[in-house]
Amino acid sequence: xxxxxxxxxxxxxxxxxxxxxxxxxxxxxxxxxxxxxxxxxxxxxxxxxxxxxxxxxxxxxxxxxxxxxxxxxxxxxxxxxxxxxxxxxxxxxxxxxxxxxxxxxxxxxxxxxxxxxxxxxxxxxxxxxxxxxxxxxxxxxxxxxxxxxxxxxxxxxxxxxxxxxxxxxxxxxxxxxxxxxxxxxxxxxxxxxxxxxxxxxxxxxxxxxxxxxxxxxxxxxxxxxxxxxxxxxxxxxxxxxxxxxxxxxxxxxxxxxxxxxxxxxxxxxxxxxxxxxxxxxxxxxxxxxxxxxxxxxxxxxxxxxxxxxxxxxxxxxxxxxxxxxxxxxxxxxxxxxxxxxxxxx
Amino acid sequence: xxxxxxxxxxxxxxxxxxxxxxxxxxxxxxxxxxxxxxxxxxxxxxxxxxxxxxxxxxxxxxxxxxxxxxxxxxxxxxxxxxxxxxxxxxxxxxxxxxxxxxxxxxxxxxxxxxxxxxxxxxxxxxxxxxxxxxxxxxxxxxxxxxxxxxxxxxxxxxxxxxxxxxxxxxxxxxxxxxxxxxxxxxxxxxxxxxxxxxxxxxxxxxxxxxxxxxxxxxxxxxxxxxxxxxxxxxxxxxxxxxxxxxxxxxxxxxxxxxxxxxxxxxxxxxxxxxxxxxxxxxxxxxxxxxxxxxxxxxxxxxxxxxxxxxxxxxxxxxxxxxxxxxxxxxxxxxxxxxxxxxxxxxxxxxxxxxxxxxxxxxxxxxxxxxxxxxxxxxxxxxxxxxxxxxxxxxxxxxxxxxxxxxxxxxxxxxxxxxxxxxxxxxxxxxxxxxxxxxxxxxxxxxxxxxxxxxxxxxxxxxxxxxxxxxxxxxxxxxxxxxxxxxxxxxxxxxxxxxxxx
Numbered sequence: 001x002x003x004x005x006x007x008x009x010x011x012x013x014x015x016x017x018x019x020x021x022x023x024x025x026x027x028x029x030x031x032x033x034x035x036x037x038x039x040x041x042x043x044x045x046x047x048x049x050x051x052x053x054x055x056x057x058x059x060x061x062x063x064x065x066x067x068x069x070x071x072x073x074x075x076x077x078x079x080x081x082x083x084x085x086x087x088x089x090x091x092x093x094x095x096x097x098x099x100x101x102x103x104x105x106x107x108x109x110x111x112x113x114x115x116x117x118x119x120x121x122x123x124x125x126x127x128x129x130x131x132x133x134x135x136x137x138x139x140x141x142x143x144x145x146x147x148x149x150x151x152x153x154x155x156x157x158x159x160x161x162x163x164x165x166x167x168x169x170x171x172x173x174x175x176x177x178x179x180x181x182x183x184x185x186x187x188x189x190x191x192x193x194x195x196x197x198x199x200x201x202x203x204x205x206x207x208x209x210x211x212x213x214x215x216x217x218x219x220x221x222x223x224x225x226x227x228x229x230x231x232x233x234x235x236x237x238x239x240x241x242x243x244x245x246x247x248x249x250x251x252x253x254x255x256x257x258x259x260x261x262x263x264x265x266x267x268x269x270x271x272x273x274x275x276x277x278x279x280x281x282x283x284x285x286x287x288x289x290x291x292x293x294x295x296x297x298x299x300x301x302x303x304x305x306x307x308x309x310x311x312x313x314x315x316x317x318x319x320x321x322x323x324x325x326x327x328x329x330x331x332x333x334x335x336x337x338x339x340x341x342x343x344x345x
Numbered sequence: 346x347x348x349x350x351x352x353x354x355x356x357x358x359x360x361x362x363x364x365x366x367x368x369x370x371x372x373x374x375x376x377x378x379x380x381x382x383x384x385x386x387x388x389x390x391x392x393x394x395x396x397x398x399x400x401x402x403x404x405x406x407x408x409x410x411x412x413x414x415x416x417x418x419x420x421x422x423x424x425x426x427x428x429x430x431x432x433x434x435x436x437x438x439x440x441x442x443x444x445x446x447x448x449x450x451x452x453x454x455x456x457x458x459x460x461x462x463x464x465x466x467x468x469x470x471x472x473x474x475x476x477x478x479x480x481x482x483x484x485x486x487x488x489x490x491x492x493x494x495x496x497x498x499x500x501x502x503x504x505x506x507x508x509x510x511x512x513x514x515x516x517x518x519x520x521x522x523x524x525x526x527x528x529x530x531x532x533x534x535x536x537x538x539x540x541x542x543x544x545x546x547x548x549x550x551x552x553x554x555x556x557x558x559x560x561x562x563x564x565x566x567x568x569x570x571x572x573x574x575x576x577x578x579x580x581x582x583x584x585x586x587x588x589x590x591x592x593x594x595x596x597x598x599x600x601x602x603x604x605x606x607x608x609x610x611x612x613x614x615x616x617x618x619x620x621x622x623x624x625x626x627x628x629x630x631x632x633x634x635x636x637x638x639x640x641x642x643x644x645x646x647x648x649x650x651x652x653x654x655x656x657x658x659x660x661x662x663x664x665x666x667x668x669x670x671x672x673x674x675x676x677x678x679x680x681x682x683x684x685x686x687x688x689x690x691x692x693x694x695x696x697x698x699x700x701x702x703x704x705x706x707x708x709x710x711x712x713x714x715x716x717x718x719x720x721x722x723x724x725x726x727x728x729x730x731x732x733x734x735x736x737x738x739x740x741x742x743x744x745x746x747x748x749x750x751x752x753x754x755x756x757x758x759x760x761x762x763x764x765x766x767x768x769x770x771x772x773x774x775x776x777x778x779x780x781x782x783x784x785x786x787x788x789x790x791x792x793x794x795x796x797x798x799x800x801x802x803x804x805x806x807x808x809x810x811x812x813x814x815x816x817x818x819x820x821x822x823x824x825x826x827x828x829x830x831x832x833x834x835x836x837x838x839x840x841x842x843x844x845x846x
Contacts, residue, residue, distance in 0.1 A: 216706040223699065226688045233648055233685050234699045234753065235671040294690075 030338055031291040034299075037331070038306050045313035052316060059195055065308035066201035067256045067263070071272075072279040072286075072300045073208055074252030079283055079295040080212070081245040082225035083132060083139040088253035088279060090150040091124050092272030095257025097154045100163040100179070100267020107177035114183075114258055121254030122247055124150055129243035155269055163267030179265050187262025197259050201301075204252070209297045221245060222294070278307055281332045288335040306331065347373040347408055347506050349425070349538065354403035356389055361742045363389045365562035366403070371555075373506055373538045376529065378553035378570065380543065382582050382799065385559040387542050388430075391509050394540075395427040396420035421449075426500035430511040432492045436484055436499075443467035443480035446498045470498040474528050490521035497528065501537075508532065509540040512634075514548060519837065526552055546575050558582055583801060597808060600624025603792040604675070604761045605656040606645065613640040613649050616816035622761060622792035627783065629807030630796045631832050637816035638796040639680050642765045645794070646670045646677035657760075671700055676754030680765040682743070686750035689739040693731055694720040696738055696749045701756045719756070727752045728778050744775020751782060761792040768799060780806065800829050812836050 029036070046053040071088050078085035095117035102113040124146065131142035161167075165178045189196040212218035223231045224241045232238045253272070260271055285306060286292070286299025307328060314324050353366040363386045371377045381387045392398045394405070396417040405412045407423055414420050420427075429435050436445050443460075444451075446467045450458060467480035474494045478487070487495060493513055500508055510529075514522040529539055529552065543549055549556065549570070556573060558566035558581040566573070566581035605621040614637045622628045632638045643649045647664035654663045657673050664670040670677070679685035687696050697720045698705060705716040721734050727748045731741055738746055747767060754762060764783070768776050784806060786793055795807060803810050810827050812820045812835035820835035 214711060215709045216702050216711055217709060219695070219702065219711060223688060223691065223695075226690050227684070229685050230688050231699075233646070233667050233677060233679055235668045236699070237666075237668060 026341075027291075030288070033338055034285060034289045034302060034306065034335060037334075038302070038309065041306070041309055041313060045309070045316065049313070049316045052313060057312065059193070059198065061305070061308045061312045062198045062201075063195045063263075064312070065304045066195075066197035067259050068275060068278045068282055068307065069201045069301055069304040070204060070252050070256040070259065071275050072282040072304055073204060073297055074249035074256075075279045075283040076286065076295045076297055076300045077208075077221070077245050077252070078139070078249040080221050080225050081242050082228060083242060083245060084143065085128065085246060085249040085253075086140065086143040086276065087124065087128060087147040087150055088249060088256075089272040089274075089276030090147045090154070091121055091250050091253035092257035092260065092275055093270050094124070094150050094154040094272075095121055095254040096261040096271050097158055097163060097267045097269060099183075099258050099261045101157070103179055103183060104163050104165060104167065104175045104177045104267070110180050110183040113180075114186075117254050117258055118251065121250045121257075125247035125250030126243075128250065129246040132246065133239045133242050151270070151273070158267070158269055160269060162269050164265075179262075184262055184265055187259055187264070197263065200255075200259065204255070205297055205301045212297060217244075225295075278304070278328070281328060282307055284332060285335040288339045293339060303335075346536075347538065349507055350406050350409075351390070351394065352404045352406070354390060354393060354405075355401045356386075356393060356398065357401060363562055364393075364400075367559065367562070367564055368567075369557055369564070371507060371538045371540055374533060374536045375555055376533055376539045376541055376553045377555045377557065378541045378543065378549040379557050379559065380549065380578060380582055381559035385582070386562045387559055388511060390559070391427065391511060391540065391542060394420065395425060395509060397427075421503075424504060424506035425509070426503075426505050426507070427509040428493065428496050428500060428511065428513060430513075432489065432496050435496055436492060438485040439483065441481055441483055442471070442478060442487065442495055445484050445495055446470050446480070446502055448499055449502050466502070467498075470502055471495075473501060473531075474498045475524060490517050490525075493517070493525070494528065501532070505537060507538040507540065509542070511542045513541075514543065514545060522548065546578060549578075550575065579801075597625050597627075597787055599626050599808070600790055601658070602656075603658060604645075604794075606653075607656070609644070609653045609655065610651050611637065611640050611644045611649075611816065612651050613644070614816035617653075618813075618816075618818050620794075620811055620818065622794055624760075624790040624792060625787050626808050627787050627793040627795055627806055629803035629810040630794060630813060631798070631800060631803050631810055631836055632796075632813035633798060633836050636813040636836065638798070638813055639765055640816070641813070642677065642763050642794070642796045643679075646675055646763055648677070648679075671757060671759070674757075674760035675763065676700075676757060676759045676761070677763045678747075678751050678754065678765060678767050680769065682746055682750055682769070687738050687746055689746075690737060692735045692737050693724060693729060693741070693749055694734045697723055697753050697756060700753050723752050723756060727755070727782065742771075742775070744771035744778070747771050747775065747779060748782070751779065755782075759791075761794065762786055763794045763796070765796045766798070767795075768797070768802060800832050803827070803832065804829065 051057060071092055074088050075085055098117045098120055099113040102108040102116050128143055128146050131137045131146065132139050135142070166174045168174055186196055191199060212221065220236055220241055221244070223236060224238045228238050256275065257272055261267055282303035283295060283300045285303030286296055286301070287294060289296070289299035289302045292299055310327055310331065311324055314327060315321070348370065350370040352368055354364050354369070355366055356364040367386070367390055369379070369390065379387050379391070389398065393400045394414065396414045396419050399415055405414055412423055414423065443463050447463050464480050471478060471480060474497050476491060476494045476498065478491065484492065484495065497508070513525060517525065526548070533539060541549070541553060553570045556566065556568055556570050556578060557564060558578060560582060566578065600623055602621050602623050607619050608617045609619065610617045616637065618641055620628070630638055630641070640649065644651045645655065645664070647666050647670040650665045654661050656662070662669070662673050664673065664675070667677070683689055694717055698716050702711070705712050705719070717734060724731065724734055729741070729745050729748045729752065731745065738749060741749070751767065767779055771779070783793055783795065795803070797803060804827055808824050810822045810832060811818050812822070812832055814836055822831055
């Protein structure tokens with residue numbers, strides 16, 4: 001490995017003048033490229049559609065971004081310790097279904113409909129950390145397997161049907177409970193015309209950012225991912241920190257799932273599956289924000305916002321949803337290309 | 346006759362200059378020994394010649410015609426083959442011997458290559474290196490010495506003019522080494538030029554026709570072997586200043602026993618060792634590559650935990666993980682600095698305070714100012730050369746990285762310090778600082794366990810030297826009776842001298 005790192009480019013003397021221009025532009029793009037892309041897309045969409053640049057539309061964007069951001073925070077934390085949590089999508093689905101089931105099938109209060117999914121989500125996190133930390137499976141493979149298990153589990157529980165108010169039951173009659181207004185408020189309410197999910201997201205981003213940057217816990221998470229063996233030999237309980245990371249990852253995925261249930265007012269099956277890829281993309285785009293070069297929550301938030309703006313703008317321009325993935329992929333590869341180019345230097 | 350010549354070769358990694366204009370010439374039919382202490386630049390020079398690294402400056406010529414060697418394929422085309430030290434990285438252990446030795450044909454040969462023919466070719470090649478093995482068996486069943494011969498057989502499967510061997514005898518028994526020498530002499534007769542990297546003087550005096558010594562990126566000696574003495578070579582390798590520095594005659598005052606291991610089982614070797622270190626004592630642990638030094642050091646620190654207990658100041662402790670070792674007052678500077686010792690993507694402050702981060706934490710929050718002040722105090726004391734304390738360790742030289750790797754344990758204020766090859770790949774100036782730091786530890790009544798294969802360093806300032814062979818402690822020598830010969834005698838399992846004479 002080392003030899004590739006050390007292999008230095010032989011610079012061509014003839015290109016010196018061109019290089020100096022590159023040397024100026026590249027670091028700038030590396031730091032602010034993602035923000036520049038956001039700015040350009042906002043300008044572009046505003047010119048194309050005059051409804052784009054309105055307060056209403058921006059709260060819409062942020063509301064749609066909030067769920068992806070929460071999920072992506074979990075992915076980011078798993079990336080920080082050098083892992084990768086693929087099971088967040090299905091964990092979110094599980095949370096959606098369990099909170100809906102608690103409300104509709106078992107007539108529980110809002111607080112129960114929040115706490116039960118969180119408890120179950122933490123169990124998923126424990127399952128992930130058991131396979132990764134104890135059995136020592138590669139992160140990607142262990143969480144892939146758990147993703148399937150959880151996905152199957154929540155489909156088995158609902159027999160493949162979504163959960164909604166007054167749904168018919170197999171044993172006859174209709175479901176006893178309903179989505180309570182207090183639960184729906186989490187996903188649909190507003191405080192001073194700011195949507196509640198946006199507030200939850202902003203609080204999560206700020207709190208996690210402070211924890212990661214200012215506390216010993218955060219430093220040790222990063223150090224575990226930076227060089228696990230060196231960290232271990234310096235007395236960092238790396239296995240425990242990896243476990244914390246997977247627990248947090250599952251926790252944020254669960255939060256995203258609950259928010260999703262509250263927003264759409266049903267317990268949609270497999271609702272979290274499409275969130276996974278957006279969350280992963282947001283976390284990786286986040287690497288490039290301010291030239292961080294490593295997973296960070298502010299970057300992840302910016303990444304999620306970029307994806308949200310693109311989806312919103314493209315929808316307004318009547319670009320079909322299936323074509324929007326092309327744009328998402330291109331943005332992701334652009335951000336990654338910049339990051340790896342800079343790292344190689 | 347073919348002459349391969351390297352002129353004023355330069356190479357640096359980041360800010361660390363490894364080769365500062367090296368000239369090196371090898372002719373066909375000669376065995377040219379390349380010597381130098383760890384970090385002198387031997388391996389880097391050879392990796393440039395074999396196309397592994399690109400050089401920063403200098404010229405390589407073959408019969409006065411300039412050669413372009415930028416990739417391993419270029420070197421192969423010029424007839425230069427390398428037998429690397431870690432043979433496992435150059436062979437595919439899941440394939441058979443036959444497939445391994447005929448690897449070059451896989452790459453360049455016809456699309457179809459019959460098994461019958463492959464076995465025949467492989468058998469011929471194995472005969473040439475005197476290896477009596479069935480070419481059909483998988484490589485994974487071969488011993489290290491056999492793998493080395495397989496690698497040589499692979500190298501000579503094509504017409505080669507030069508072969509580079511990097512420390513080929515490092516892990517061989519004397520009998521296996523003798524066999525290797527016979528094979529090399531045979532190659533020499535077939536007019537192959539051999540570049541032989543080693544730091545074992547006796548075998549170089551026996552085998553080579555010419556010697557070149559590197560030190561800190563310069564050539565300090567280049568002569569016919571028959572015209573130079575061992576002392577001359579040692580002086581060229583170590584340099585006058587190190588010989589001076591190493592003369593440490595003062596006797597230290599030793600206190601109570603700090604750390605003691607009684608029949609302590611080392612999990613990765615399966616052997617048991619007994620050793621102890623007292624207050625203010627520097628105990629050297631010698632041994633060749635593969636003797637089990639690193640394994641022992643790691644087990645004592647709980648990095649590869651043993652089931653047995655240790656005794657710290659007479660108290661029984663079990664180090665089942667590094668945290669336990671640290672809280673018992675043990676610090677460990679591992680051999681693989683960049684992989685195990687430091688975090689290259691983190692700055693000097695973060696590296697130094699890592700084991701004691703709790704001291705700088707209030708309600709979970711890191712007190713950055715306090716952390717920085719304390720770290721900068723130690724940066725000054727250790728003489729870490731860095732423009733600012735927030736510089737990433739990646740941008741520091743090897744010696745300064747090593748000081749950070751040592752320094753973090755000074756902050757923990759432990760009692761016993763375990764060093765595994767601490768002078769590997771660092772320059773003389775940094776070595777002096779490291780030695781000074783270790784001597785200061787001893788002066789402050791700390792115990793030091795110093796694991797190294799550099800015998801000169803052991804002789805210089807250890808109060809006691811334990812010699813490891815085959816995972817066991819084969820001998821113990823005190824400061825006044827230890828000599829290079831006695832250490833080598835134990836380190837080679839008592840064979841030293843009987844073979845070399």
